[in-house]
Amino acid sequence: MNDDLESKIQAALQNPQNVGEMEGADAVGTVGSENCGDMLRMWVKFKEENGRKVIDKATFQTFGCQTAIAVASVATELIRGKTAGEALALSGEELAAPLGSLPPMKIHCAQLVEGALKSALTGEAAPNQGPVAPTLMDQFAAPQAKKVVLKK
Amino acid sequence: MADLLTAYPGAQRALFRAYHIGGCASCGFRPDETVAEVCLRNDNLNPAEVLDTVRTAWEQDQKMLLSPGELKAQLDAGATEVLDIRTAEEREAVRIEGTRHFDQSLMQEILASWPKDRLLVILDHTGTRSLDAAAYFAGHGFTNVKCLRGGIDAWSDEIDPSLPRYTLE
Numbered sequence: 001m002n003d004d005l006e007s008k009i010q011a012a013l014q015n016p017q018n019v020g021e022m023e024g025a026d027a028v029g030t031v032g033s034e035n036c037g038d039m040l041r042m043w044v045k046f047k048e049e050n051g052r053k054v055i056d057k058a059t060f061q062t063f064g065c066q067t068a069i070a071v072a073s074v075a076t077e078l079i080r081g082k083t084a085g086e087a088l089a090l091s092g093e094e095l096a097a098p099l100g101s102l103p104p105m106k107i108h109c110a111q112l113v114e115g116a117l118k119s120a121l122t123g124e125a126a127p128n129q130g131p132v133a134p135t136l137m138d139q140f141a142a143p144q145a146k147k148v149v150l151k152k
Numbered sequence: 153m154a155d156l157l158t159a160y161p162g163a164q165r166a167l168f169r170a171y172h173i174g175g176c177a178s179c180g181f182r183p184d185e186t187v188a189e190v191c192l193r194n195d196n197l198n199p200a201e202v203l204d205t206v207r208t209a210w211e212q213d214q215k216m217l218l219s220p221g222e223l224k225a226q227l228d229a230g231a232t233e234v235l236d237i238r239t240a241e242e243r244e245a246v247r248i249e250g251t252r253h254f255d256q257s258l259m260q261e262i263l264a265s266w267p268k269d270r271l272l273v274i275l276d277h278t279g280t281r282s283l284d285a286a287a288y289f290a291g292h293g294f295t296n297v298k299c300l301r302g303g304i305d306a307w308s309d310e311i312d313p314s315l316p317r318y319t320l321e
Contacts (some may be wrong), residue, residue, distance in 0.1 A: 013263055014264050135164075136176070136285075140282070143238060148241050151319065
């Protein structure tokens with residue numbers, strides 16, 4: 001990863017925008033599985049502006065890679081003021097554009113954000129973006145609660 | 153990839169540590185993909201080099217282990233952050249003072265603002281899951297990530313017998 005991209009990602013991570021669940025959202029979309037914590041969820045709220053229904057605010061929660069957090073942060077800013085149709089027309093690459101050009105191995109991060117946004121705006125379940133194989137996060141990030149029995 | 157993971161159980165950790173592949177949904181792979189396919193869409197990596205990395209995964213894993221005695225020395229010196237990746241229920245039952253419960257908000261704080269060279273020690277129940285978490289942070293550029301060998305169970309056994317050992321049912 002080049003230094004400029006890395007510095008932009010770090011800047012986005014140090015002050016991520018629009019993180020967290022949104023009360024009263026008009027739409028919610030999810031990519032990935034909540035059960036394993038390996039997911040990205042996006043909330044969208046609309047408003048009327050000059051006779052158009054546009055995105056007032058979008059927020060997200062993710063347990064994904066830092067690049068996914070950075071892309072979601074800039075993308076939720078980017079789509080403000082756009083109609084659902086305009087936002088749906090944006091590719092993952094365009095949503096990540098404020099960070100610069102992502103290297104091939106990071107493009108999936110942008111696709112994860114694109115999938116959550118499309119899921120929110122269309123009401124359809126996001127298509128499977130990638131892995132069916134368990135990821136590292138599946139292994140450690142959301143341990144299954146079991147009964148604790150102390151040894152005597 | 154499924155065959156590779158079966159043959160080399162530490163392969164996923166090695167892939168993420170070295171190449172940022174397989175950590176979460178955004179950089180994962182499908183089990184039916186070949187090594188060559190995954191390499192091609194990840195900066196056109198050299199498959200032979202990737203396989204060599206996977207073959208040495210065991211040695212890399214061993215370098216990440218910290219004994220209970222070594223962790224105690226680090227804790228006494230105030231030189232480490234210990235991240236407890238067990239469930240809230242397990243932590244409520246048994247915990248080491250000074251350790252922190254790992255959750256989503258802490259994870260984002262770590263990725264966003266913690267120095268990449270800070271010593272992080274991952275703590276789990278018996279040492280079986282902590283290497284995955286350590287590899288995850290290593291793959292994000294953290295250069296000094298370790299795991300407690302044997303988890304809190306080994307800590308109870310070797311350092312503090314007053315902490316009850318437990319099983320999960």
